[in-house]
Amino acid sequence: MASGKISIIVVTGSHERLQMAAMLASVGAVSGNDVSVFLSMNSLQYFVKGHDQSPPAEGSFGTLMASRNVPPFRTLFEQAVDLGDAKIFPCSMAMDVMGIEPDVLQPWLGEPLGLTKFLADAQDGQVYTF
């Protein structure tokens, strides 16, 4: 039933951008698209188990959002996987730089992936970067 391919590259550590990426991943996945997410740079720390803090707001909307009942971005990413079969991959380079192993990351993430493979899989689809 897949109607398209959506590849999302997430490098940000800002709350608003993580939120938007999670919204796109979840709604895209439950609407029948093949969704792949690549987590690298400043984003990956927020997917380490036990790291439950909110990322810093980038602007006034992020501050406003924190005071409202907006679905948490981690929940939305997890729902993208559970309800829409999205795949969320930690960047192998970011893991090397951070010195972490897959078992410290959220269990709903996929195996570490390199950029070359992610880009090869993203071919012919829509690519979004946050």
Next chain:
Amino acid sequence: MSEKKVIDARGSFCPGPLMELIGWIKLANVGDELELLSTDKGSAADVPEWVHKVGHELVGVREEAGVWHVTVRKAK
């Protein structure tokens, strides 16, 4: 015998109500009706769009005292 499940997503913002609905649709039987309650205006437009896109049946959408009631029948 199908039954109607009411999902209370009042107070949650987009795409929270949609995700709650989908979670319950997965558990429902074909033919079951689900009524989503939402105070999020965007979801009132977005949820029917999703229902149409994935091929379930939109039974009705109505607003009552600031609460949107979106009723969906699981079609497959």
